[in-house]
Amino acid sequence: MTADLALDSAALAAHISMQDPAPKFSFLHALLAGGVAGVVVDIALFPIDTVKTRLQSELGFWRAGGFRGIYKGLAPAAAGSAPTAALFFCAYECGKQFFSSVTNTKDSPYVHMAAASTAEVLACLIRVPVEIAKQRSQTLLGHKQQQSALQILMRAYRTEGLRRGLYRGFGSTIMREIPFSLIQFPLWEYFKRQWTPVTGYESTPLTVALCGAVAGGISAGLTTPLDVVKTRIMLAERESLTRRRSPHSILHGIYLERGFSGLFAGFVPRVLWITLGGAFFFGFYDLTTRLLGATNTDH
Numbered sequence: 694m695t696a697d698l699a700l701d702s703a704a705l706a707a708h709i710s711m712q713d714p715a716p717k718f719s720f721l722h723a724l725l726a727g728g729v730a731g732v733v734v735d736i737a738l739f740p741i742d743t744v745k746t747r748l749q750s751e752l753g754f755w756r757a758g759g760f761r762g763i764y765k766g767l768a769p770a771a772a773g774s775a776p777t778a779a780l781f782f783c784a785y786e787c788g789k790q791f792f793s794s795v796t797n798t799k800d801s802p803y804v805h806m807a808a809a810s811t812a813e814v815l816a817c818l819i820r821v822p823v824e825i826a827k828q829r830s831q832t833l834l835g836h837k838q839q840q841s842a843l844q845i846l847m848r849a850y851r852t853e854g855l856r857r858g859l860y861r862g863f864g865s866t867i868m869r870e871i872p873f874s875l876i877q878f879p880l881w882e883y884f885k886r887q888w889t890p891v892t893g894y895e896s897t898p899l900t901v902a903l904c905g906a907v908a909g910g911i912s913a914g915l916t917t918p919l920d921v922v923k924t925r926i927m928l929a930e931r932e933s934l935t936r937r938r939s940p941h942s943i944l945h946g947i948y949l950e951r952g953f954s955g956l957f958a959g960f961v962p963r964v965l966w967i968t969l970g971g972a973f974f975f976g977f978y979d980l981t982t983r984l985l986g987a988t989n990t991d992h
Contacts, residue, residue, distance in 0.1 A: 732774045733977075734970040739767050741966040745959035746831045749924040757832040766830030769842035773823030777816050784812035806878050813870040821866055822846055822859045825927050832928055862926040865940045869919035873912050881908035898983065902976030909971035913964045918944060918956040920963060 740763040747757040758765070788808030793799055826842035840848070849858035856863075884904035888896055922940045925947070938946070947955040 732771055734973055735770050735774050736767065737973070738966050738970050739764060739770065741962045741969075742770075743831045745962035745966060746828050746924055748959040748962065749921045750832050750928055751925055752832065766827035766842070769823050769826040769830070772842075773819060773827075777819045777823065780819055781812045781816040784815045785809060788812055802879055802882060806875055809874045809878060810871045813874055814867055817863060817866050817870065821861075821863050824866065824923075825849060825859065825861065828924060828927050861929075862923050865919070865923040865926050868940060869916055869923050872919065873916045876915060877908050877912040880911060881905055884908060898976045898979040901979040902972045902974075905975035906968045906972035910964050910968035913967040914960060917958075917960050917963055918947075921947060921956060921958050924959075 743758075743763045743765065744754075744760075747754045747759070750757040785808050788811045789804060792804045792807045793801075796804060798804055826845045829845050830840075830842065846859060849861070852858060853861070881904055884907060885896065885901065888894070888900050888904065894900070922943050925943055926940070944956070951958070
């Protein structure tokens with residue numbers, strides 16, 4: 694979804710394209726299919742992401758905008774999808790080759806997870822500013838309602854600098870993305886491997902989509918508290934107490950204030966958003982790559 698779901702989907706798309714022998718152009722096909730699917734998913738499911746962000750906001754759902762302007766922030770999210778996925782793919786390819794040579798293994802799930810984690814960190818160089826512009830647009834904060842994504846980022850840079858402005862929440866985003874990938878990758882691979890032995894049917898784009906949707910939904914649900922922390926940090930005003938607290942302190946504070954319901958704010962839209970987006974992305978990606986002949990059809 695968001696730039697984040699597009700990237701999570703791109704990570705798994707890269708994994709598909711790397712795990713089996715394929716023609717040299719398979720990487721380009723994977724990049725194109727992943728980029729197009731990511732942008733389309735962002736547009737189609739963006740309202741769900743907006744609802745999730747407003748539920749997680751310190752202001753509360755209604756003060757953050759309610760159901761008004763649910764496409765606020767779409768432009769930076771859509772614009773950030775393609776470059777974020779491109780950077781991830783380049784980093785994933787290099788990381789996979791590097792870790793494979795260091796460990797002298799091929800197609801190991803640990804190699805894929807290590808490469809994906811490294812790529813996540815690098816991709817966040819683009820993702821974090823995009824997320825800041827998107828989420829601040831989504832929550833309709835006072836006079837910022839009429840600001841464009843570029844104006845939001847410029848204001849953040851002028852008032853708080855590079856690290857504390859444009860890259861606020863970088864650490865908490867990494868803290869969310871790496872656990873998400875470490876859960877999603879092995880789950881998705883396991884579901885795919887078990888599909889034919891359990892059901893007796895061959896794998897199809899529909900079954901690949903189903904496996905990706907279930908793995909993404911589980912991962913999204915388990916990492917919701919980390920997503921809440923990331924959202925709070927990115928939305929915090931300069932003079933806000935949240936601005937000066939660590940992620941662990943914010944997490945503890947949310948628990949004391951609202952209990953488990955606060956830690957899992959936005960749980961339903963987050964899981965729905967990533968589950969639906971994952972189903973669409975993986976079905977689209979698998980069908981496209983089969984038609985292009987970029988990868989083997991035996992998944």
